[in-house]
Amino acid sequence: MQLHALSSSTVKWMRKRRFVNILAMVGGVALAIYGVLILTIAATGNVIEGRAALACGGAGLLLVAAPLLALPFSARVAKALALLALVCFAVLAVRLAFWPQPGISPDPLVQTAVVAFAVLVAGRIHLARRRRLSDHQP
Numbered sequence: 231m232q233l234h235a236l237s238s239s240t241v242k243w244m245r246k247r248r249f250v251n252i253l254a255m256v257g258g259v260a261l262a263i264y265g266v267l268i269l270t271i272a273a274t275g276n277v278i279e280g281r282a283a284l285a286c287g288g289a290g291l292l293l294v295a296a297p298l299l300a301l302p303f304s305a306r307v308a309k310a311l312a313l314l315a316l317v318c319f320a321v322l323a324v325r326l327a328f329w330p331q332p333g334i335s336p337d338p339l340v341q342t343a344v345v346a347f348a349v350l351v352a353g354r355i356h357l358a359r360r361r362r363l364s365d366h367q368p
Contacts, residue, residue, distance in 0.1 A: 251302035258298030265291030286322070293318055313355065320348040 268288035272281050297312040327336050327344040 254298045254301040258295045258301075261291050261295035262299065265289070265295060290319070313358075316351050317355075320344075320351045324348055 265288045268284055268291065271277060272284040272288060275281075277284055293315040297308040297315065300311055301308040323344045327341045330336055
């Protein structure tokens, strides 16, 4: 039995993949630590105004960090977490654009952008499900 050497393109791809995994892990850890620190500041009460906004910012950073932390272990889970983060951001954007706080009226341009973002996320989910269903049919 003779062992075949790996081709140079396979070795290059493996090095790139390892670099991407390390970069994703470092970025995910940094964002997660920053998000937890922001949530800790909001939870301890060291903020007089804007506590809800600070908590939303910390939660958003944790949502972004989750797919980055999952990528080295499972690309499928990372894609699902990224999609979950996009859906959460779309729902929050719709809520902020169409149910504003008193004294704040969002521009129609902002509302249009929010609707476009929500439609793009919904379209992405629909196309992914349709493709997955068509792949499983004989």
